Amino acid sequence: MSYKHNNLMAMRQNYWDDEHSSTVQTEKQFLQNLLVEEGVFKEASLEDTKYFFFTLPSIIIVKAYALGFHHSEVRRMLVKHIHTHKPALMKRAALKIQFKI
Template identity: 60%
Template sequence: MSYKHNDLLAMRQSYWGDEHSERVKNEKQYFQQILNECHIFTEANLEDAKYFFFSLPSIIIVKGYALGFTHSLVKNMILDFVTAHKVELSQRQIMKIKFRI
């Protein structure tokens, strides 16, 4: 694993493990909402949201960390990602995490 991969994986794990921040709780619900609205899953649960979060490209993770995942710029990036990977997401395929910073 590369240095960059370790840092981003640590960011993902730290974010997902945060159970005290209201912002993080709301964003996790937002991920579920996106999955439902885009018809990826019929009733997305927290595990579905976690799978989705860990599938997001690094650029979305970094910008989401900085601006918040519900910021309009990040929302648009997430929706573009969902649109491009709808089939893979609905089948819960393991996607290669892209590093583009």
């Protein structure tokens, strides 16, 4: 594993494990709702959302840290990711995380 991979994975894990920030909780709910809106799951659980979050390309994670998941540019990237990988996401298949920034 590369240094960059370790840092980005740590960012993902720290974000996901944050139970105290109301912003993070709101964004998790946003991601959960997005999965339902885009038809990935009929009802997305928190575990479904966690799975989805950990499939996101690093460029989305970095932009979301800077702008928030609600930002229109980040939302557009999320929807594109969903549309590109929808069949795999619906099956909760393992996706290779993209680390291009």
